[in-house]
Amino acid sequence: MSQLPVEGGTDGGELTTPGGEPAAAAPGVTVGDLAGGLWARLRQGDIALALGVAAVLVMLILPMPSWLLDVSLAVSITFSVMILMTCLFINRPLEFSSFPTVLLLATMLRLALNLASTRLILAEGHEGTDAAGQVIQAFGNFVMGGNFVIGVIVFAILVIVNFIVITKGSGRIAEVAARFSLDAMPGKQMAIDAGLIDEDEARTRRRELEDESTFFGAMDGAAKFVRGDAVAGLLITMINVIGGIIVGVAQNDLSFNEATQTYTLLTVGDGLVSQIPALIVSTAAGLLVSKAGVVGSTDKALFGQLSGYPRAMGLSSFLLICLSLLPGLPMLPFMLLGALTGGLAWQVMQRQAAEAVAETEARAADAETPDEEPITTALAIDDLRVELGYGLLPLINDTRGHRLTDQIKALRRQIAADMGFVMPSVRILDNMQLPASEYVIRVKEVESGRGQVRPDKLLVMDPRGAAIDLPGEPTKEPAFGLDAMWVEETLREEASFRGLTVVDPPTVITTHLTEVLRDNMADMLSYAATQRLLEELPTEHRKLADDIIPGQLTATALQRVLQRLLSERVSIRDLPTILEGIAEAVAFTQNVINIAEHVRARIARQISHAATGPAGYIPLVPLSPQWEQDFAEALVGEGDDVQLAMAPRACLS
Numbered sequence: 001m002s003q004l005p006v007e008g009g010t011d012g013g014e015l016t017t018p019g020g021e022p023a024a025a026a027p028g029v030t031v032g033d034l035a036g037g038l039w040a041r042l043r044q045g046d047i048a049l050a051l052g053v054a055a056v057l058v059m060l061i062l063p064m065p066s067w068l069l070d071v072s073l074a075v076s077i078t079f080s081v082m083i084l085m086t087c088l089f090i091n092r093p094l095e096f097s098s099f100p101t102v103l104l105l106a107t108m109l110r111l112a113l114n115l116a117s118t119r120l121i122l123a124e125g126h127e128g129t130d131a132a133g134q135v136i137q138a139f140g141n142f143v144m145g146g147n148f149v150i151g152v153i154v155f156a157i158l159v160i161v162n163f164i165v166i167t168k169g170s171g172r173i174a175e176v177a178a179r180f181s182l183d184a185m186p187g188k189q190m191a192i193d194a195g196l197i198d199e200d201e202a203r204t205r206r207r208e209l210e211d212e213s214t215f216f217g218a219m220d221g222a223a224k225f226v227r228g229d230a231v232a233g234l235l236i237t238m239i240n241v242i243g244g245i246i247v248g249v250a251q252n253d254l255s256f257n258e259a260t261q262t263y264t265l266l267t268v269g270d271g272l273v274s275q276i277p278a279l280i281v282s283t284a285a286g287l288l289v290s291k292a293g294v295v296g297s298t299d300k301a302l303f304g305q306l307s308g309y310p311r312a313m314g315l316s317s318f319l320l321i322c323l324s325l326l327p328g329l330p331m332l333p334f335m336l337l338g339a340l341t342g343g344l345a346w347q348v349m350q351r352q353a354a355e356a357v358a359e360t361e362a363r364a365a366d367a368e369t370p371d372e373e374p375i376t377t378a379l380a381i382d383d384l385r386v387e388l389g390y391g392l393l394p395l396i397n398d399t400r401g402h403r404l405t406d407q408i409k410a411l412r413r414q415i416a417a418d419m420g421f422v423m424p425s426v427r428i429l430d431n432m433q434l435p436a437s438e439y440v441i442r443v444k445e446v447e448s449g450r451g452q453v454r455p456d457k458l459l460v461m462d463p464r465g466a467a468i469d470l471p472g473e474p475t476k477e478p479a480f481g482l483d484a485m486w487v488e489e490t491l492r493e494e495a496s497f498r499g500l501t502v503v504d505p506p507t508v509i510t511t512h513l514t515e516v517l518r519d520n521m522a523d524m525l526s527y528a529a530t531q532r533l534l535e536e537l538p539t540e541h542r543k544l545a546d547d548i549i550p551g552q553l554t555a556t557a558l559q560r561v562l563q564r565l566l567s568e569r570v571s572i573r574d575l576p577t578i579l580e581g582i583a584e585a586v587a588f589t590q591n592v593i594n595i596a597e598h599v600r601a602r603i604a605r606q607i608s609h610a611a612t613g614p615a616g617y618i619p620l621v622p623l624s625p626q627w628e629q630d631f632a633e634a635l636v637g638e639g640d641d642v643q644l645a646m647a648p649r650a651c652l653s
Contacts, residue, residue: 053105059112063119066134072116073135073273076109080277080284087284094211099288100218100225106281107225110274114236117270121240121263122247136269151268155237158275162282163230170286219289230282233274240267310348317342381445383424383524386513391436392455395506396428404428404506411510411517420573421521421566422529426513439509441516443523449516451478453505457486461501470495479512522563530559533575541576548579552586557595564596570607577603 064072083102090096117136244263248254254262320338324331388395395404405428412423434440441449453459454473461477461484462468472487487495495502503511517524534545534555549555561582562572572578581602585595600607611618623631634646 053108056105056108056112059116063123064116066120069113069116069120070135072109072113076106076113076277077273077280079106079109080280084280084284084287087287093288094208094215096288097211097215099285100215100221103225103281103285106277107229110229110277111232114233114270114274117273118236118240121266121270122243136266136273139269139272151265151272155268155271155275158272158279159230159234162275162279163227163234166279166282166286167227167230170282170289173286173289219285229278230275233271233278236274237267237271240270310345310352313341313345313348317345382427382442383444383526384517385427385429385442385445386509387429387431387434387440387442389434389436389438390430390432392439392453392505393430395453395455395509404509407506407510408513411514415514415517417573419518419521419566419569419571420533420575421525422532423517424524424529441513443516443520448520449478449512451508451512453478453508454486455505456489457505458489458492458495459503459505459508460485460487460491460495461503463499463501468500470500478508479515518569521569522567525559525563525566527556527559530555530562533562533572534558537575541579544576544579544583548583548586553582553590553595557590557592558582560592561596561599564592565599570600570603571610574603574606577606 059072083099083106086096087099093099241264244267245256245259248259248263249256317338317340320334320341323329324334324338397403397405408426408428412426415421415423431440435452437454438450438452440447452475457472459475459477460468460470460472461482465483468483468485470485470487470491472485472491474483474485476482477484492502534549537545549558562578565572565578578599581599582595584602585598589595589598608618613619630646631644634644636645637643
């Protein structure tokens with residue numbers, strides 16, 4: 001059945017159909033429920049914001065009655081004052097990180113109201129000074145005092161103050177703050193990664209560092225909104241004055257004086273209503289960006305620092321009293337201000353003296369119980385460490401997306417997936433004793449690799465081993481010692497077109513770190529790491545580990561077996577199969593070498609798969625029959641104790 005359309009009843013009672021019969025409402029749903037649901041959505045903010053932005057766009061297109069314009073102008077002034085008060089009371093600029101978005105919305109609102117008022121002024125300005133609403137009329141009469149020349153001068157001064165003084169200064173502060181914030185990010189990132197704080201605190205500080213950089217970068221662009229708003233307000237005012245005079249004289253039969261007086265009053269009033277909120281928002285932006293290094297609300301930050309030097313206030317008091325004694329100057333205001341600053345200076349001096357006594361007593365109490373750092377902290381060593389010259393610090397937080405820290409995180413995950421070995425955390429430090437473009441890789445405080453990279457260039461290698469015909473700096477690839485060349489980034493496409501291998505500087509360091517790690521993986525598998533591997537075994541394999549360790553094999557012996565496999569670059573990820581092979585081997589031997597050999601046979605498929613080339617077979621180098629005979633004759637022992645005992649001179653023959 002199709003439902004009839006429902007219309008509202010004329011008596012305010014129940015809903016009826018077009019035929020006059022009561023309409024059947026949906027079960028459980030009433031008009032009050034629908035209204036309540038809409039109000040709940042509006043209270044969530046997203047719908048209200050969308051409607052507000054849509055309303056601003058509508059102002060740019062449709063005409064607006066004068067009473068609605070008055071309400072909108074009041075909303076604009078209230079919004080600007082709220083922004084200023086928020087900037088005064090926040091403790092840190094990042095607490096108002098949405099300021100660029102708020103600034104854009106406030107600017108769009110003022111420009112939309114400017115256009116709406118312009119439409120009213122030009123269309124109905126000949127009817128009187130109240131054509132564009134009472135707010136514009138009040139501002140025009142109050143500021144101009146009946147003289148439009150005064151109004152024009154006051155408006156011009158407000159524009160100059162906003163455009164040249166406040167907006168230009170705050171824009172410059174935001175630009176410099178954004179630049180220095182980006183330049184300081186590598187050092188701050190290294191300080192966070194130094195390992196002196198826990199992971200949660202480090203994560204919080206990294207997020208704050210990223211938010212700070214993003215905020216000041218956005219503020220640098222948002223300052224252009226205020227500047228453009230001031231320019232637009234000045235142009236709109238000039239257009240309104242000229243256009244209003246033309247419309248009044250040519251179309252509405254007003255005299256030149258009447259048109260000038262009426263349209264100038266309306267235009268200047270409109271400009272003042274727009275420029276005063278703009279000036280308020282510009283002041284708020286200046287307060288926000290100039291408060292970059294100060295913590296606390298503006299009153300505490302400002303008065304706390306101004307009142308921190310009583311000598312300065314005392315000297316100011318003395319100068320004010322001297323000015324009050326000069327002939328021709330009013331004595332009372334200067335004398336009162338001098339007495340006020342002198343009293344404040346005396347109070348601050350008393351408070352500082354009391355704080356100094358309290359600090360001295362606290363220091364004496366701390367001296368009685370000195371808190372020294374335990375000497376055992378000097379015994380801690382880093383399992384894996386990368387030291388960078390100062391010229392390589394930008395690689396830690398490369399803005400192009402090739403951050404060294406991100407690549408090392410990916411390397412740890414890749415090593416765990418390929419080798420079953422949880423790579424220890426890599427500590428990245430700056431070493432001022434190194435050359436600017438050099439780095440050192442240390443394993444357990446021992447240097448295991450060293451190389452040089454050019455942070456602003458790309459490393460190019462020919463996979464065929466041929467000479468590289470590109471302009472650049474010849475070098476050796478640090479991980480494998482291959483011939484390579486450092487070239488400019490502009491040659492990336494040409495090098496790729498020629499079939500050359502192109503590597504960025506962070507990848508060069510990460511590749512070198514990978515090879516160093518694979519060579520020293522056995523040394524880094526500690527007893528604690530072995531215990532963690534056993535603890536993280538799946539539940540169904542935990543019983544096998546409990547049966548073997550420590551009843552049949554000690555955890556130290558298991559560690560040595562795993563180290564032997566890792567030294568041969570055999571993955572230990574399939575730890576359950578390795579434990580099964582160990583359980584079979586310990587039945588007839590306790591020799592670690594023999595156990596490892598049995599485990600190798602147990603995971604033969606895995607080793608064969610890892611050695612299989614792209615063509616689907618394992619490349620081998622066969623020995624001649626004579627060599628095979630010599631090796632067979634050199635084997636001594638029986639069973640699992642077979643060893644190769646070939647004379648060195650036989651190898652040289």
